[in-house]
Amino acid sequence: MPGRPRMKDVAAEAGVSVMTVSRVVNGDVGVAPRTAARVTAAVRKLGYQRDDVARQLRRRDRLSQTIGLMVDNVADPFMAAVASAAEDVARQCGSMVLIGSSGADPSREREVIAAFTARRVDGLILTPVAGGHRVLRSAQARGTKIVCVDRAAPGLDVDAVVVDNFGAVKEAVRHLIAHGHRRIGYVGDKPEIWTFGERHRGYLAALETAGVDADPALVRHGVRSGAGAAGAVTELLSAPRPPTAILAGNEVLAFGALAVLPATVAFIAFDDFALAAQLTPPVTVIAQDPVALATNAARLLFARIHGDVSAPRTVVMPTELIPRGSGEIPGPYAPYGPP
Template sequence: MSVKRPTMKDVARAAGVSPMTVSRVVSGEPGVSPGTAAKVGQAVRKLGYQRNDTARHLRQKNLGTSTIALVVDDLANPFYALMARSVEDEAHRRGYVVLVGSTNDEPARERDIIAAFTARQVDGMIIVPTIGGHGFLKQPMAGGTHVVCVDRPAKGLAVDTVTVDNRAGAERAVTHLIGHGHRRIAYLGDRFDIWTQTERYAGYLDALAAHEIPQDLSLVRHELRSPHRARAALAGLRALADPPTALFTSNDIITMGVLDGLDDPTPPAIVGFDDLPLAERLSPPLTVVSQDPVALGGTAANLLFARIAGDRSAPRSVVLLTRFIVRGSAEFRGRSTGG
């Protein structure tokens, strides 16, 4: 049996005041005497009253909901968790609440999540776009919902976008391996149709071409969506007649799977895209292309709040730089994945 939620009228009756006075107290408006506010506060606590913001905003069409949404690939990924915390910090400073959803890079799931957030009348959304088209967002945007893309651009959508220099970062990583004598460098990547992965693979190829190293497709592995798949891919590379002497891993999840699968005394050289917690304590410490999820999230949030505040300038594309951190896992020559 459901229990009826206390209403503003119930609070007003218990406190001996008008519903309008209760509304002013719970909304923090001035002009109510301390004694009256105290009586209302006591009634609110006694009855367990909670303000219904959704109903209030439906009544006041011009008032925002003080909520934004963040839509990411996978919140369990430490990279996106840090990004989410950064967005939340920026929102909290402005009195906003953040609703978060994970798409697992599935366009249908993305549409469902965005539809749910739109139905809740969020003031804006920060989205890590999936591989699908995003023309469907034009309707909620026309209705006043602001959108910013982060980590990847969206197909068919002209909005503010915050990314990093994925291609240049990957090229630098592979060039570093080449500089330490490696010619057979494997690429281990996520789904190739993800924009960041396409860019990082292009950077890998750029480095090979710049040093006149022929591309060898036997050294390329895509579709590695989990540490387990990354370990299996590593095993396949080790079984080659001429295995790679170095690996470029294109994100933190793949890097973790590869590191877990290295059990021989002479591991290959490795450079990973994305830093890892305690990477400097590995043996050898991990050399990485580091991007800053906190900066990505914070930059996207600031752009979104500027749009909510009334910024109507042309959409901007912000590209943040990566950092190349040399620690030791790539700085030796000619090791083999063979046992």
């Protein structure tokens, strides 16, 4: 085919209209996945390239001045703080934020992202659900700027702002071991969710490093609510060989666990919370900063929106283990520390 391939050439190759090609190339996720795949294949076969300089000239004054923010659950205190901080940065940049919750459900994630892109948002900040990230790949391939916050999306070349979940939990479990505990319970959400997978990995690594056998009977996965955490902890403590210490995977699970936890059982929560220092005993926590996470993510997104084409980066924010009392309750092996 002589000369540079044109959009109508792609349309002919894919067996679709020029309008459909335009929608795919310009990031409209409303196109059926199979049709979009045919167009993408035709683009690659023909070597079609957009004239991005001309496109930028056309779009310079056509930004929607909105971004989409999708979190797991906007009612979660941690995620609410993320949303508020992202909104602050967006306001400084002259943009508004559309907010949606995925509920860790891939189908709901698809719906939320489709709704955002249909409204021509300038970019997306996401806490991705578990899975292959097909919908994110599709949106990215069509030009949508994406930054992940709190959770990475393995295999997807986008910016991400996260904390060292693995290292934080490893440190916390080592802390419990140093205070004489060997049977340490873990309560978390599905390990397929990136953050909880990393936290469970840190839990196992700390036990292995200390020479403590990991007991699957001490682990409860897929716990998503306070009531679920209360039930999980009650079940753990009713076992013939109960744990002497428990780590809760986030603030919501910590509230449920604390409602049924005896004062003799050591406890550490991932995430700080307002009443942690006022409880009896005060709660030892792994503190992270949701405002810093969201602020960095939003700044990265707006840099991308305004032309940053550097390689994707992962920003790892620090956490802090704050000993307050509950994590220092001695276990059966105190004061001897790690074996």
